[in-house]
Amino acid sequence: MGKVARIGVSLDRDLLSKFDDIISAQSYENRSEAIRDLIRHRLVVAEIDADKLVVATLTIVYDHHRPNLAEKLVDMQHGAGSRVLAATHVHLDHHNCLEVIIMHGRAGELRDLANGILSLRGVKHGQLVITTTGKHLR
Ligand code: NI
Structure with missing residues (x-):
């Protein structure tokens, strides 16, 4: 991993609560790891060139x-x-x-x-x- 940046995210409480339920059920240790996986997933989908x-x-x-x-x-x-x-x-x-x-x-x-x-x-x-x-x- 490169240099770590910390970010703040504003979320609706209900949305956060649902997210916490899901990541808990999926055995994530913390929100940061779950959010990193979401971002990686979006990058994989978005970055793929048609020729790749x-x-x-x-x-x-x-x-x-x-x-x-x-x-x-x-x-x-x-x-x-x-x-x-x-x-x-x-x-x-x-x-x-x-x-x-x-x-x-x-x-x-x-x-x-x-x-x-x-x-x-x-x-x-x-x-x-x-x-x-x-x-x-x-
Ligand atoms: Ni069948």
């Missing part, structure tokens, strides 16, 4: 009964070739499937692929997490 090579996971929950959806999902992942490293599928319940797709490639291409999948009808929920290594993570 990254690793990413796309988590989706989708409707098992939507006609052709499972086939479309497989087709899109095949179409992405070596960018898709692996996919894990869990049959959550009678109606819902969970899938985690692990990818590697240019950030812009992976974002496009993720957006394509997330916009399919029957994909109910999802999130792309892009991670990279770099000095801003230290």
